[in-house]
Amino acid sequence: MSKSELKFSRKKTIGQILPEQSDYKDIPADFDQNMQLSIENGFFVFTMMPSLRCSLNCPHCYLSLEQRRNSPIMSVDQLEIACKKVDEYYSGKTHLKRKVIVFYWYGGEPTDMGLDYMLDAFNRIEKIFTEEKGYYVRHDILTSLIKIDEAWFDIFRTWGRGHFQTSFDGLMRGKGYMRLWDKRVREATAKGLSVSTISVVNNELMEDGPEAVLDYLCELEVDEASFLPFMLNEQNVGNKYEKYAPPMSGYSDFMIKLNTHWYKLKSEGKKVPYIGQMSYVISRKGMPPAANIPGQTMFLLPEGDFVLPDYRDGYLEYMKPFGNILEQTFEEILTSKSRKEYIRKQWTRNRNTECVTCTHKNNCIMEFWKPNREGDDCFGAKKYVDWLINNESKLNSLSHDQPLMF
Numbered sequence: 355m356s357k358s359e360l361k362f363s364r365k366k367t368i369g370q371i372l373p374e375q376s377d378y379k380d381i382p383a384d385f386d387q388n389m390q391l392s393i394e395n396g397f398f399v400f401t402m403m404p405s406l407r408c409s410l411n412c413p414h415c416y417l418s419l420e421q422r423r424n425s426p427i428m429s430v431d432q433l434e435i436a437c438k439k440v441d442e443y444y445s446g447k448t449h450l451k452r453k454v455i456v457f458y459w460y461g462g463e464p465t466d467m468g469l470d471y472m473l474d475a476f477n478r479i480e481k482i483f484t485e486e487k488g489y490y491v492r493h494d495i496l497t498s499l500i501k502i503d504e505a506w507f508d509i510f511r512t513w514g515r516g517h518f519q520t521s522f523d524g525l526m527r528g529k530g531y532m533r534l535w536d537k538r539v540r541e542a543t544a545k546g547l548s549v550s551t552i553s554v555v556n557n558e559l560m561e562d563g564p565e566a567v568l569d570y571l572c573e574l575e576v577d578e579a580s581f582l583p584f585m586l587n588e589q590n591v592g593n594k595y596e597k598y599a600p601p602m603s604g605y606s607d608f609m610i611k612l613n614t615h616w617y618k619l620k621s622e623g624k625k626v627p628y629i630g631q632m633s634y635v636i637s638r639k640g641m642p643p644a645a646n647i648p649g650q651t652m653f654l655l656p657e658g659d660f661v662l663p664d665y666r667d668g669y670l671e672y673m674k675p676f677g678n679i680l681e682q683t684f685e686e687i688l689t690s691k692s693r694k695e696y697i698r699k700q701w702t703r704n705r706n707t708e709c710v711t712c713t714h715k716n717n718c719i720m721e722f723w724k725p726n727r728e729g730d731d732c733f734g735a736k737k738y739v740d741w742l743i744n745n746e747s748k749l750n751s752l753s754h755d756q757p758l759m760f
């Protein structure tokens with residue numbers, strides 16, 4: 355059965371409605387996603403936030419309690435309209451023979467939408483973005499893992515191509531959370547699933563120490579681990595940010611020690627997760643300026659707005675809207691005044707004097723450009739990036755079995 359023939363029926367069991375992994379084709383070998391830097395060029399990381407709902411209360415979250423508990427959920431019919439508009443846009447770009455769309459299910463907690471919603475959405479997406487039209491589609495799912503049942507492992511095995519991503523923030527989310535999370539990760543790897551973690555570096559992880567954190571992820575057999583700085587946002591401003599967020603200099607020190615330990619473990623022949631930031635920084639060295647701006651992604655919110663994180667009052671994060679896909683065409687949103695301004699701000703590195711003159715401006719970890727904080731390492735983690743570049747050949751010599759790409 356081909357993917358396009360798959361039908362979702364509530365009468366069938368999960369096993370009968372899931373595709374086989376062999377149905378999927380890998381990303382074409384000659385498609386270098388590191389060089390496809392914009393939606394307009396045919397590479398779209400379509401960040402899916404059709405629901406912001408989540409039953410947890412994590413200190414770093416950018417969502418309000420009201421949004422997490424009661425915000426509207428985009429219907430699958432509306433989601434289909436949004437996807438058809440993206441397809442309409444690409445249909446008009448006949449010079450783009452191949453388009454790669456990565457559906458990054460983010461949220462809120464995507465699994466809270468339920469299996470019926472997700473399977474319906476997957477099937478409709480597959481019908482719109484077909485191979486015949488030149489699309490390559492991939493689904494990446496980020497989950498807290500806390501509320502899911504066994505059936506989700508089948509979703510990760512099939513639609514997720516044997517893989518999923520999960521948040522790991524140590525004791526910042528509480529002991530009860532960690533106990534359950536640990537159990538679920540072990541269950542997943544025992545079933546042969548590949549697990550990636552994404553962590554916000556916080557004071558609880560700092561206290562555990564980078565060596566212990568990496569040892570723990572090795573023990574869990576995690577394949578890839580990413581570590582992001584803890585950002586100030588409208589929800590955590592006040593006591594949560596002050597309590598949990600280390601300065602960027604602390605982040606850089608943590609990452610240097612973590613990578614040093616990574617090198618030691620790799621040298622000893624141990625299986626170690628590859629570190630997302632190391633791969634990102636090294637893979638982008640010497641690449642064009644567009645390699646370090648978010649030109650290839652936008653987030654879709656429940657009411658149809660396409661947005662990306664932006665900053666005001668210094669480095670306070672909020673979501674900047676570019677347009678509404680239920681009311682406008684995709685082209686109108688991509689070419690909106692708001693998105694043009696945003697992309698210009700990324701290209702000019704927010705006009706930060708220290709950034710425009712910096713040799714790392716094309717490969718540091720400043721994900722969305724903003725002012726730096728005085729008296730601290732920059733948000734691009736210059737100290738850590740310097741260390742990575744100084745140790746590049748040593749690190750590369752042990753990375754041959756792991757892709758140095760984001």
Ligand code: SF4
Nearest residue numbers: 709712715718732734
């Ligand atoms: S490393 Fe720091 S100073 Fe250099 S470009 Fe990135 S954010 Fe700016």
